[in-house]
Amino acid sequence: MRRPNTVIEDARVLTADFLPKRMAHRNSQITEIKRNLEPVLENSSSRNMLLYGPPGTGKTTMAGYVVDELKKHSSNVVSGSVNCWRYPSRFKVYYNLLQDFGVNLIHRTGTPTDELVDRFRAKVGEQPSIVILDEVDQIEDERILYDFARESSIALIMIANKGTALYDFDDRIRSSLEGTQDVRFPAYTKEQLVDILEDRVKWGLRDNAVDDSTLHRISSRADGDARIAINALRIAAERAETEDLEEITPDIMDKALPEAEKENKSKSIEQLNPHQKALYDIIEEEGEVKPGKLYQEYKEKVEDPKVKRTVRKYLSKMDHYRLIVSEGEGRWRTYKLQN
């Protein structure tokens, strides 16, 4: 026998990747993206786009949102999205896109990438297609971008943290991406975050479950990051629920924010392999450590240590995960934990 919920109405709404019915404070971005996307419906080529801005500013959510809207008006549009950070190789990018496109694939390790590319081309030739590349600067094989940019039936939406994300690519790629429309996603202001939270509260929580001033509290400390703010709200709601309260107190909310940040982090830590974990632990212990010392310690700590170059790769990966920060160049570089 289950007690009725005291604060939570709909838990799904309280997750950061829930696709909301409206996107607050992103009107200019919506119109801009829609305008660029519309030509696909008439089978003429659309403008490529780069959505950029800091984490938690709605870039990925927006891409999903706009594609959803578009599909309501035209049922023959297909779309796919890949996180190029998690799936950086040519094979994986095509594989994931084909799956999203509904092409049936049996994953065999022996499948050559070119076969996937052929099937992709065939599929894309049939109908208007939207391709979303999240974390596009992490892509490993630039040919992917070159191919997509040349394929006129594809509307390409790229997502990155910085507006300079495309600068690092080779000249040929850059010129094929010329005319890419930049769409900026600035960090939310405190007031905007409050609005966003209010939306979630309205659908996700019971009436009067949380005070406006409590929302202000969390918003002013979330640093413009809606993902953090929403997760903090969720954690606070769950806590209130387990404590059988009918309202989220300021005290609970205060504790929820660091937990939301921690949750973010531990999710990344779980992805690390034992070697990377060992490196992380050493850096945590030392507080701040130089490369030589770090490798020395690592070699002693772990059996069957990886070679230096591999460790460097691990470290840059962890840097990108925002688990550690590296400062300085060459042998003057130091590694320490984020925060």
Next chain:
DNA sequence: ATTCCACCGGAATAGCGGGATA
């Protein structure tokens, strides 16, 4: 001024696991 040093990171290569083929 020149050489040395400790490290970075790109590129090529080797080895592995696993399915396909003969």
Next chain:
DNA sequence: TATCCCGCTATTCCGGTGGAAT
């Protein structure tokens, strides 16, 4: 069964960097 092919990861190789040592 033996061999080939494929993608992926780790390793090897190496040119580059910039302060320190000579």
